[in-house]
Amino acid sequence: SQTIHQWPATLVQPVGSPLSLECTVEGTSNPNLYWYRQAAGRGLQLLFYSVGIGQISSEVPQNLSASRPQDRQFILSSKKLLLSDSGFYLCACRPRTGELFFGEGSRLTVL
Amino acid sequence: AQSVTQPDIHITVSEGASLELRCNYSYGATPYLFWYVQSPGQGLQLLLKYFSGDTLVQGIKGFEAEFKRSQSSFNLRKPSVHWSDAAEYFCAVGGYNQGGKLIFGQGTELSVKP
Numbered sequence: 001s002q003t004i005h006q007w008p009a010t011l012v013q014p015v016g017s018p019l020s021l022e023c024t025v026e027g028t029s030n031p032n033l034y035w036y037r038q039a040a041g042r043g044l045q046l047l048f049y050s051v052g053i054g055q056i057s058s059e060v061p062q063n064l065s066a067s068r069p070q071d072r073q074f075i076l077s078s079k080k081l082l083l084s085d086s087g088f089y090l091c092a093c094r095p096r097t098g099e100l101f102f103g104e105g106s107r108l109t110v111l
Numbered sequence: 112a113q114s115v116t117q118p119d120i121h122i123t124v125s126e127g128a129s130l131e132l133r134c135n136y137s138y139g140a141t142p143y144l145f146w147y148v149q150s151p152g153q154g155l156q157l158l159l160k161y162f163s164g165d166t167l168v169q170g171i172k173g174f175e176a177e178f179k180r181s182q183s184s185f186n187l188r189k190p191s192v193h194w195s196d197a198a199e200y201f202c203a204v205g206g207y208n209q210g211g212k213l214i215f216g217q218g219t220e221l222s223v224k225p
Contacts, residue, residue, distance in 0.1 A: 043218050090155070100203075104154045
């Protein structure tokens with residue numbers, strides 16, 4: 001079965017600093033990968049998805065970017081964080097057949 | 112447009128009482144439907160899913176959901192709630208096009224009274 005590792009689990013960063021959140025997947029090959037953000041008291045907003053290495057689709061215009069340098073690695077980045085980037089970031093994996101599996105999340109606080 | 116609506120933001124039930132969480136969706140093709148549960152500070156865990164076939168699906172932890180195409184609904188039910196069921200519940204819809212992405216509802220927070 002799939003296992004998704006996310007790190008760091010918790011991050012406190014000042015406004016204007018860079019960001020890198022990493023996600024790696026075990027137990028499957030060539031999955032679709034996703035970054036969701038969950039703001040306090042809100043549902044899940046899809047930020048990016050990827051159907052293969054180097055293929056990134058952005059769902060909403062924002063201050064963030066994503067990259068997929070390897071089949072089972074998905075990175076969320078920012079060059080300069082905004083206060084509004086605070087939230088709970090979830091990486092998810094969907095094998096070619098099946099449901100979405102989630103990592104444990106990374107909580108980002110921008111001060 | 113694809114969307115999921117969970118009309119109830121917060122529900123409180125007594126332990127041992129029955130539970131129904133509502134979910135309505137809008138989706139242009141045959142929907143694949145899911146219910147996930149999230150404990151505070153954790154990722155999401157799949158409770159159950161509907162792809163095709165029998166419209167009443169059974170999931171983990173004693174949950175079930177019924178797909179009603181005519182009402183565009185996929186409500187989650189449990190006959191007897193346990194205190195450990197207190198969590199946030201998300202309904203989601205998606206397919207295998209557009210990268211297989213899932214669209215989530217806003218979630219329903221469930222509190223359980225002793």
